[in-house]
Amino acid sequence: MKLSGAEILLRALELEGVDRIFGYPGGAVLDIYDRLPFCSIKHYLTRHEQGAAHAADGYARVTGKVGVCFATSGPGATNLVTGLATAQIDSVPIVAFTGNVPTFMIGNDAFQEVNTVGITRPITKHNFLVKDVKDLADTVKKAFHIARTGRPGVVLVDLPKDVTRELEDFFEEEYKAPIQIRSYKPVLKGHPGQIKRAAKAIASAERPVLYIGGGVVSSGASELVVKMAEVANIPMVATLMGLSAVPGNHPFFFGMLGMHGTYAANMAVTECDLLIAIGARFDDRVTGKLSEFAPNAKVIHIDIDSAEIGKNKAVDIPIVGDAKLVMEELLPEVEKQVAKNRELYAHRESWIRQVKRWAERYPLWYEPSDRVIKPQFVIQKIWEVTKGEAIITTDVGQHQMWVAQYYKFRFPRQLVTSGGLGTMGFGVPAAIGAKVGRPDKTVFCVSGDGSFQMNMQEIVTAVQYGIAIKVAIINNGFLGMVRQWQGIFYDRNYSQSSLDVQPDFVRLVEAMGGVGLRAERPQDVEKVLKEAMAINDRPVVIDFVVDREEDVLPMVPPGGAIKDMILPDYGRKVEKKAV
Amino acid sequence: MEKSRYRKHVISVLVENQPGALARIIELFSSRGYNIESLNVGHTEDPTISRITMVAKGDEHTIEQIVKQLRRIIDVFKVRDLTDKKKLDRELLIVRVNVESAEKKEEVKRLVDIFGAQIVDVSHDTYTVELTGDEEQIDAFLELIKPLGIREMARTGRVAMVRALQGDTFGGERV
Ligand SMILES: Cc1ncc(C[n+]2csc(CCOP(=O)(O)OP(=O)(O)O)c2C)c(N)n1
Secondary structure (H helix, E strand, O other), X not given: OEEEHHHHHXXXXXXXXOOEEXXXXXXXXXXXXXXXXXXXXXXXXXXXXXXXXXHHHHHHHHHOOOEEEEEOOOHHHHHHHHHHHHHHHOOOOEEEEEEEOOHHHOOOOOOOOOOHHHHHHHHOOEEEEOOOHHHHHHHHHHHHHHHHOOOOOEEEEEEEHHHHHOEEEOOHHHHHOOOOOOOOOOOOOOOHHHHHHHHHHHHHOOOEEEEXXXXXXXXXXXHHHHHHHHHHOOOEEEOOOOOOOOOOXXXXXXXXXXXXXXXXXXXXXXXXXXXXXXXXXXXXXXXXXXXXXXXXXXXEEEEOOHHHOOOOOOOOEEEEOOHHHHHHHHHHHHHHXXXXXXXXXXXXXXXXXXXXXXHHHOOOOOOOOOOOEOHHHHHXXXXXXXXXXXXXXXXXXXHHHHHHHHOOOOOOOOEEOOOOOOOOOOHHHHHXXXXXXXXXXXXXXEEEHHHHHHHOOHHHHHHHOOOOOEEEXXXXXXXXXXXXXXXXXXXXXXXXXXXXOOOOHHHHHHHHOOEEEEEOOHHHHHHHHHHHHOOOOOXXXXXXXXXXXXXXXXXXXXXXXXXOOEOOOOOOOOOOOOO | XXXXXXXXXXXXXXXXXXXXXXXXXXHHHHHHOOOEEEEEEEEOOOOOEEEEEEEEEEOHHHHHHHHHHHHHOOOEEEEEEXXXXXXEEEEEEXXXXXXXXXXXXXXXXXXXXXXXXXXXXXXXXXXXXXXXXXXXXXXXXXXXXXHHOEEXXXXXXXXXXXXXXXXXXXXXXXX
């Protein structure tokens, strides 16, 4: 039977298992929107295309499925760019569909035309311009396949308007057949020889460390990684993207490493003799000065993307493959080695003890107050009130780092944050997508007063669909992270970082149809959080008025070695370290 | 990364014959600041597959990165660094030189003979010469012809293929 391009697209999406999409209409996609009410897919109208991309991203991160967003041509497509770049750098599977002018007008500078495939080429895993309705179904199929296999990523499909109008046959059975892309064959299984070598190295190391990245979360390797740590007595540290991969309260877990990592994590990496990196990409915010990152360690690097291996740091044992599949082979090998070498446990114990001593001596710490709300205190209270079980989305800045430090995550996919791009404005729309994907979970967006103002219009989206997200604004009246850098590196010249004129967030949110709450004193924090937890039919935003000049510590100055941290004062009334 | 020497690498890439594919490859270079010395595209015996030969200068680490990044591109089938392989390696030169005098005409004809080149176009005061050879031959020819006065020239950059019986061709395993 002949279907229009629009109908083929929607039917193909249904066959891909898509039931939720986020988007914003316009002339070039009207044929698709015209058919939308007649299919089984629920569409969420965001208030900005950036919101649609971030929502699809949040949805994908919490469900592990492919997120889908729609936008029209020209400004619709360009508004997606930040959202697509955010997802791509964090390896989140998304398929984005954009409309375009009809094929015969492409390249004519027609109304609302941009070269979408050209603009998005550097920020996608792959993209397509469909020039003929005959290629449409095949392209959609390829797009999903590419987005979700190998290293997951963003695929964009640009659809000229005439392609969505024209009629063509669509055969469901044909669509469901397995797909082959002759030039695309991701390597999933690790090389057996390399796995054996890795197991030997793990068995013979004295001071190994597991360095866990986002790839552990996305491949579902969490349990295997924890098991390996337990079997072979190995301390674990995680990147920002790797948080939630392993339980935050695990006795072998020592928190995040890197620029705002814990003392114990950074010292463990500095002192280790074997670094086992899994699904991590040695980002500069993690490594600091490269020559002093794990300077005396052999390095094992497990990653699905061979281009990440050896990119920043020389690797002794590279293993290309899916983290879960590799761990399935590696763990039994390690178990065998451990059984052979019973002393392994014994000689590693002193190493674990050493790392524990670091953690006890230099814990995460801030100076408590009963006069002014400390931001870290808010995070701790959110953790308590949600029993550590909420999905947390964040924006970017100090609050994001405090979440990473103080919220102890319990299960994978619980933290949704823009790691690689650091996109302010991510938190609220990502929370919407996360709540759509996991309606059974409390979804809390921790934001800053600056970040919240970047996409706060999406609160209206949440109101429209009764999406009961909770937003905590850590309101310090500053672009806090910028202020912190200016404080430490620019002699407290707070140029353009104070937000002196602010909306009244409570009234603003009320005007949008949500619930607005405020806390100004430490003793109010728990009360408003409980109030927020009781609201289940619409978004709640809490304005936490916090200490204006609190810094995120520890901190490694950019370009410095990660062992050289600026530490908190631990209550000793000494002058703050002047840097 | 250890410091290693800079040298020219010849990289051969088999890619889907599609416009987006070449754009992605070129973008890879521009966005990462890699320098391409030459780049050559044409289709293979299979018209849906193009062969790109590129020459890039860099240390071993940079070249390894280039190769890995190329492999990431969805439309790319195969990438090989042919630098240390036994290969057939050719470039085409077209050059128009001044030949206002009889001596100059003789000189060009002599060089054309020695190098196995061809005169492919003639005007009253110029000869246009075509030469195929490896890079060194072409450089040497240009060196000798330069004093006569080069009016205009174009060179293609290298195309390369592994020699047969090296067990290292792309054949067969591409799809
Ligand atoms: C879109 C975007 N623009 C600029 C930045 C640079 N930047 C990083 S953190 C930050 C300040 C964030 O302030 P706020 O949201 O109030 O959070 P806080 O640091 O105070 O917790 C800025 C401007 C960014 N990350 N993203």
